[in-house]
Amino acid sequence: MSETGDLTIRLDDLGYEAGGRAVLSGLTLQSSARRIGVVGRNGSGKSTLARLLAGLIAPSSGHISVAGHDPYRDRRAALKTIGILFQNPDHQIIFPRVAEEISFGLRQQGLDKAQASQRTEAILTSFDKLHWKDAPVTALSQGQKHLVCMMSVLAMGPRLLILDEPYAGLDIPTRRQLSRHLHRADTRLLHISHDPADLADYDQLFWLDRGTIVQQGTAAEVLRDFTAEMDRLGELDDIADLAR
Numbered sequence: 001m002s003e004t005g006d007l008t009i010r011l012d013d014l015g016y017e018a019g020g021r022a023v024l025s026g027l028t029l030q031s032s033a034r035r036i037g038v039v040g041r042n043g044s045g046k047s048t049l050a051r052l053l054a055g056l057i058a059p060s061s062g063h064i065s066v067a068g069h070d071p072y073r074d075r076r077a078a079l080k081t082i083g084i085l086f087q088n089p090d091h092q093i094i095f096p097r098v099a100e101e102i103s104f105g106l107r108q109q110g111l112d113k114a115q116a117s118q119r120t121e122a123i124l125t126s127f128d129k130l131h132w133k134d135a136p137v138t139a140l141s142q143g144q145k146h147l148v149c150m151m152s153v154l155a156m157g158p159r160l161l162i163l164d165e166p167y168a169g170l171d172i173p174t175r176r177q178l179s180r181h182l183h184r185a186d187t188r189l190l191h192i193s194h195d196p197a198d199l200a201d202y203d204q205l206f207w208l209d210r211g212t213i214v215q216q217g218t219a220a221e222v223l224r225d226f227t228a229e230m231d232r233l234g235e236l237d238d239i240a241d242l243a244r
């Protein structure tokens, strides 16, 4: 297992409540693996965990620490350290043009306008997409929008990148291309998915079910058991089981 000891993720009895019920409860883990996978069914709490780790929402109970910082309380450290890619790029992109979108995160990190513009051009060039600079986001396909989000996040140089089902709805070549870009980037990954194929070569896996961790281990172990359980559930007729 490849490790980066200086960027440990710690969850200590973490809980999150919403709408009067526990979405996550009693999550305790510690990991310094380079590529961490979190697998789970729809509604198991994966996106909530991603948002907590990125410091976008506050835990209801317990503690989170990423590289020694609480990502919700210490926003400065979180902005420098943690990036997040959402499932739907339309939930991430807020500016009408590609370069504005990429520059925004850099300005938030404290770069001045000229520095942000220089870094934006550099990342576009490194992806061979400098010609997208003034392109309206609305003219891009879903896969191209995903790439804009990825460039925006990578431009900020995160040490940990949280991926919340970033390939949902993309065709196979686009998934493979985006995945190659990500794996080339010098950043730790915490990848959340319900699809075992996304996580097969990850260093350490956690299986989240109904808001708790039910198994952790190597990708081979966890995906074997997760797939068996998903096959078993798939044989059942009760679709009501989809909602809690």
Ligand SMILES: Nc1ncnc2c1ncn2[C@@H]1O[C@H](COP(=O)(O)OP(=O)(O)OP(=O)(O)O)[C@@H](O)[C@H]1O
Residues within 6 Å of the ligand: 018, 019, 023, 040, 041, 042, 043, 044, 045, 046, 047, 048, 049, 194, 244
């Ligand atoms: N703010 C909220 N208010 C009420 N319920 C919430 C809130 N946030 C999450 N939930 C509920 O918590 C559960 C877990 O949601 P979450 O989006 O974290 O799951 P998920 O594993 O990412 O699901 P999916 O794979 O379908 O995206 C769901 O039942 C969801 O409706």
